[in-house]
Amino acid sequence: MGDNRLLRPSDFEQARQRIGDLVHRTPLLSCRTLSHRVGGDLQFKAELFQKTGSFKIRGVFNRLLTLSAEERSRGLVSISAGNHAAALAYGASAVGSQATIVMPATAVASKIAATRDYGGEVILTGEGLLETCRQVERERDLVFVHPFDDLRIMAGHGTLGLELAEDLRDLALLIVPVGGGGLIGGAATALKLIRPDVRVVGVEPEGADAMTRSLAQGKPVHLDTLNTIADGLAAPFVGAHNLAHVDEFVDEVVTVSDRQICEATRALLFHAKLAVEPSGAAGLAALFSGGVKLPSSGSTCCVISGGNIDRNVLCRIV
Amino acid sequence: MGDNRLLRPSDFEQARQRIGDLVHRTPLLSCRTLSHRVGGDLQFKAELFQKTGSFKIRGVFNRLLTLSAEERSRGLVSISAGNHAAALAYGASAVGSQATIVMPATAVASKIAATRDYGGEVILTGEGLLETCRQVERERDLVFVHPFDDLRIMAGHGTLGLELAEDLRDLALLIVPVGGGGLIGGAATALKLIRPDVRVVGVEPEGADAMTRSLAQGKPVHLDTLNTIADGLAAPFVGAHNLAHVDEFVDEVVTVSDRQICEATRALLFHAKLAVEPSGAAGLAALFSGGVKLPSSGSTCCVISGGNIDRNVLCRIV
Numbered sequence: 329m330g331d332n333r334l335l336r337p338s339d340f341e342q343a344r345q346r347i348g349d350l351v352h353r354t355p356l357l358s359c360r361t362l363s364h365r366v367g368g369d370l371q372f373k374a375e376l377f378q379k380t381g382s383f384k385i386r387g388v389f390n391r392l393l394t395l396s397a398e399e400r401s402r403g404l405v406s407i408s409a410g411n412h413a414a415a416l417a418y419g420a421s422a423v424g425s426q427a428t429i430v431m432p433a434t435a436v437a438s439k440i441a442a443t444r445d446y447g448g449e450v451i452l453t454g455e456g457l458l459e460t461c462r463q464v465e466r467e468r469d470l471v472f473v474h475p476f477d478d479l480r481i482m483a484g485h486g487t488l489g490l491e492l493a494e495d496l497r498d499l500a501l502l503i504v505p506v507g508g509g510g511l512i513g514g515a516a517t518a519l520k521l522i523r524p525d526v527r528v529v530g531v532e533p534e535g536a537d538a539m540t541r542s543l544a545q546g547k548p549v550h551l552d553t554l555n556t557i558a559d560g561l562a563a564p565f566v567g568a569h570n571l572a573h574v575d576e577f578v579d580e581v582v583t584v585s586d587r588q589i590c591e592a593t594r595a596l597l598f599h600a601k602l603a604v605e606p607s608g609a610a611g612l613a614a615l616f617s618g619g620v621k622l623p624s625s626g627s628t629c630c631v632i633s634g635g636n637i638d639r640n641v642l643c644r645i646v
Numbered sequence: 647m648g649d650n651r652l653l654r655p656s657d658f659e660q661a662r663q664r665i666g667d668l669v670h671r672t673p674l675l676s677c678r679t680l681s682h683r684v685g686g687d688l689q690f691k692a693e694l695f696q697k698t699g700s701f702k703i704r705g706v707f708n709r710l711l712t713l714s715a716e717e718r719s720r721g722l723v724s725i726s727a728g729n730h731a732a733a734l735a736y737g738a739s740a741v742g743s744q745a746t747i748v749m750p751a752t753a754v755a756s757k758i759a760a761t762r763d764y765g766g767e768v769i770l771t772g773e774g775l776l777e778t779c780r781q782v783e784r785e786r787d788l789v790f791v792h793p794f795d796d797l798r799i800m801a802g803h804g805t806l807g808l809e810l811a812e813d814l815r816d817l818a819l820l821i822v823p824v825g826g827g828g829l830i831g832g833a834a835t836a837l838k839l840i841r842p843d844v845r846v847v848g849v850e851p852e853g854a855d856a857m858t859r860s861l862a863q864g865k866p867v868h869l870d871t872l873n874t875i876a877d878g879l880a881a882p883f884v885g886a887h888n889l890a891h892v893d894e895f896v897d898e899v900v901t902v903s904d905r906q907i908c909e910a911t912r913a914l915l916f917h918a919k920l921a922v923e924p925s926g927a928a929g930l931a932a933l934f935s936g937g938v939k940l941p942s943s944g945s946t947c948c949v950i951s952g953g954n955i956d957r958n959v960l961c962r963i964v
Contacts, residue, residue: 355673357695376919377675438916597960598756601694601921601953635919639964642915646957 332568334576339483340490340518347389347484350422352378354488356495356629359600366615368622371496372596373488376604376635380446382560383485383511383633384415384475390484391473392423400425405470407431407457409507409559410439411634412475417448428470430461436559436638457564476510477567485511489518492629499526500626503611505633506530506539506581508563509570515631516577529620530574530581531610536562537583542571557586557641560607560634582620588613590645596632597646605637606645650886652894653801658808658836661801665707668740670696671809674947677918684933686940689814690914691806694922694953698764700878701803701829701951702733702793708802709791710741718743723788725749725775727825727877728757729952730793735766746788748779754877754956775882794828795885803829807836810947817844818944821929823951824848824857824899826881827888833949834895847938848892848899849928854880855901860889875904875959878925878952900938906931908963914950915964923955924963 354374363370375383392400403426406416413429420427428449431440435452443450453460465472474481488511492499502519504512509530516528532539535555542549548571554562566574574581592609595616596602611630614620622628672692681688693701710718721744724734731747738745746767749758753770761768771778783790792799806829810817820837822830827848834846850857853873860867866889872880884892892899910927913934914920929948932938940946 360697379678381919597921598955598957601699603915603919603921637916639916642964643961646960 335517340486343390343483344487346393361599369627371629373631380414380418381636382411384411387481387484388415388419391480392419399471403470405465406473407461413443417443417446421447438638476508482514486514486518489515493522498626500623501527501628503529503630505610506532507561509566513570513573520577527579531614533558534583538566558606584613588617605634608632608634653835657801658804661708662805664711679917687945689947691949698732698736699954700729702729705799705802706733706737709798710737717789721788723783724791725779731761735761735764739765756956794826800832804832804836807833811840816944818941819946820846821948823928824850825879827884831888831891838895845897849932850901851876852901856884876924902931906935923952926950926952
């Protein structure tokens with residue numbers, strides 16, 4: 329699966345068979361107050377209740393379960409702002425491997441701690457993450473697991489799209505937070521292959537809009553600076569696989585401000601009673617901002633991508 | 647149902663028929679980290695996702711739907727620290743009535759606001775709640791709805807016990823927060839009448855232990871002072887109906903400190919990703935404290951009774 333093809337239905341079905349017993353089928357939740365506020369039937373796909381607190385474990389397990397025994401024994405290396413790091417550490421431990429993750433020195437403290445708790449080795453760096461990672465890969469002869477630009481990772485994330493197609497028969501609009509593009513690439517593709525009528529919209533922070541820029545330029549763009557409270561969406565680039573799938577299967581990508589993300593985080597906390605990290609609130613922020621319009625009929629689903637909020641961030645937002 | 651009898655299976659079945667379409671059948675959630683920490687299969691009955699953010703609406707609807715048209719047209723009055731107030735305001739509006747609620751001047755700001763948002767009239771007082779309430783009842787010729795010492799209120803709350811009996815076949819231990827005793831009185835009775843083998847434990851804050859004292863003295867005891875962060879459990883007394891049902895159907899009532907309640911609130915927030923009010927965390931606090939032992943087999947369920955946490959309280963706890 330290292331080629332440049334697009335994912336097919338069989339990729340998602342195989343991923344589900346592989347990881348189905350290892351991940352949660354997360355619930356759909358609704359909140360009368362928030363549905364009323366946006367003026368439609370609003371559902372939340374609660375990936376904050378997923379193992380390790382975010383959707384990331386879906387793709388990680390699908391990737392790790394296609395590694396050879398030799399690759400697992402060598403150990404894994406990756407880059408992450410936090411949620412992929414925790415998922416990879418957890419997944420590696422579950423399949424009898426070991427993960428080293430290069431994280432930015434500015435990463436959220438609780439995510440670094442969670443990664444270590446799951447048995448991962450964390451290398452913090454102020455330099456370029458990918459360069460440091462590639463150096464560690466070479467020096468220690470590790471297997472590189474890309475956090476999003478990988479068809480197996482995307483196929484695993486796509487199992488979320490299969491669940492939505494089955495659990496929300498009247499789904500008309502799906503809103504997905506966008507970092508590197510792994511989740512939206514997988515979930516939009518899995519969903520559209522079954523239900524081409526559903527509209528899929530991606531949401532990026534204004535200060536980390538790599539997908540928006542990449543779509544405009546027709547190629548993956550690297551951002552020089554990142555500036556957002558949604559650390560989980562602060563990817564400095566999107567991958568070629570991600571861009572290709574978003575270009576083919578996503579109807580639109582919009583941006584939201586940090587102010588709007590914080591407002592949506594508070595609304596989810598105090599009305600929906602969900603402890604969501606800022607990244608997970610991006611979909612609701614897009615509805616609040618008016619940047620995404622509700623469908624005239626059918627339900628709207630926001631993917632709550634994660635719930636690993638740090639106490640300092642929480643206090644700042646509340 | 648104004649007599650001194652104990653509730654029967656038909657009371658709960660009738661309550662469910664009456665309110666089933668008006669309240670949520672709340673989900674059971676689990677968290678691997680917290681199950682691991684307490685050393686057993688731990689489930690959370692998520693009443694924080696219930697309409698108005700707590701279990702209170704169950705009993706309120708069962709009470710309001712047995713009022714006569716004449717009583718509804720006169721309007722309702724009650725006392726509450728907050729969650730019953732919001733539920734009564736919401737319920738009154740739904741059945742075409744109007745609610746006036748006497749609340750302590752020290753009530754949590756967000757609960758006062760929610761009650762008003764649902765259309766309730768709030769009277770704040772620094773005096774005795776019940777005395778003020780009875781005076782308003784007389785002056786305005788309103789119908790008094792007791793927040794917990796009422797068989798119809800308890801029967802409505804008991805529908806939670808029916809759901810647990812059906813949804814958790816291996817339930818061995820149920821832990822319920824105790825304020826006035828309406829929830830535990832109803833839920834323990836409904837459950838034990840179907841599954842007498844399940845152990846039921848109540849939890850009170852050390853600074854609001856009216857049930858513990860009432861059980862010891864064999865009659866309802868009034869507390870002179872209340873001192874707990876769990877405002878939803880800060881009832882100055884328990885009712886005669888509540889005491890009778892707890893005495894008959896509850897195995898044990900234990901107390902927890904505010905420190906333990908805060909620790910459990912944080913654990914639910916950061917691990918289970920649930921925005922729980924302190925009262926709702928009392929069950930987990932009892933497990934953390936070691937005051938309640940897990941069963942040797944079968945699952946343990948903590949009722950997360952509510953999620954209406956105030957932002958100031960949240961910041962203080964986090």
